[in-house]
Amino acid sequence: MVLFKQVLAVVFVLLAGIALSANAQVSSRGYAVTGAGWQWPASTDGIAYIPVCWENPNGWNAETAVVKNKITSTWQAAANINFYGWQQCVAASKGIRILITDTRSNSGIGRYMDGSRNGMELNFTFKNFSPSCQAANRRMACIASVAVHEFGHALGLMHEQDRADSTCKTEARKSGGLLLTVYDPDSVMNYCNPRWNNDGALSALDIVGIQKLYGARKSTAPGRITITDELNIAAGQRAENIIMHFGSNNVRRDFVVNTKTPVAKQSYTFNGPGKYCYKLWSNTLYADNKYYEGYGEGCWTLEAGKNYAVSVRFKKGTRGKAFDIVLQ
Ligand SMILES: [Zn+2]
Incomplete structure (x- = not known):
């Protein structure tokens, strides 16, 4: 003993x-x-x-x-x-x-x-x-x-x-x-x-x-990612609706912008470091009174406890889509 x-x-x-x-x-x-x-x-x-x-x-x-x-x-x-x-x-x-x-x-x-x-x-x-x-x-x-x-x-x-x-x-x-x-x-x-x-x-x-x-568990505050969508009035956009899904639970946020309220922000919190994926669907009204649909998806590698800010950007689509959405 x-x-x-x-x-x-x-x-x-x-x-x-x-x-x-x-x-x-x-x-x-x-x-x-x-x-x-x-x-x-x-x-x-x-x-x-x-x-x-x-x-x-x-x-x-x-x-x-x-x-x-x-x-x-x-x-x-x-x-x-x-x-x-x-x-x-x-x-x-x-x-x-x-x-x-x-x-x-x-x-x-x-x-x-x-x-x-x-x-x-x-x-x-x-x-x-x-x-x-x-x-x-x-x-x-x-x-x-x-x-x-x-x-x-x-x-x-x-x-x-x-x-x-x-x-x-x-x-x-x-x-x-x-x-x-x-x-x-x-x-x-x-x-x-x-x-x-x-x-x-x-x-x-x-x-x-x-x-x-x-060792004591380090308490990490949740991280946050904030997404901004701004109507591109100069490019002829008049109104836009975007649905976004984020994370493994596909948590939904909606963006609604028009000429009176041209900027919308939404945010997600996340716990722990890792890969987080998103999907976006857009419907945009242009000055020619036509609606154009867009879609985008991607993943980020996020660090625990950090705050991120990104914006929705459009790029010309290729395979028959009017637009693709990228977040940057
Ligand atoms: Zn015992």
């Missing part, structure tokens, strides 16, 4: 018997002795990308969605951790592999569970454990709060009540581990917390602890 204590850089304490599978305990100690990393490694952008999959998700759409949303809005929102995938496991699946089964929910510790079949077990039915969670008005909240606790283990955290300086008089089995914060009676990882799994909410010190391990 001395070696374990020195090497295993986890927040709290490894506990024998409660909430950990036998495999997780054995592999934790083995890896600790050889000094192998327990922590999920960060990518070059500073984020630890951790695959998650379900061994047996069929029939549990609502429950698996609750878990995903809860983990995304807690651990993933606090620190530089991106859980991804969340599909059904295949034989070669890496990362966190979750079995849905009516047992005491449990999880392996940190990266030691990477790719382990049934590396985490989550109870969605509560027939054998925590039967009070069977109540219709409690079940989803139980599923969510237990998942927060078990994903804490999966990120490398151990039970808070087992710290040497724990004030908890029950449940505690003192053990080693790296202490990231002062003792936290409100932790989601503390069995002595009178609020079970702290009702699924990370405590202030849970957030401090996970940020020490994985």
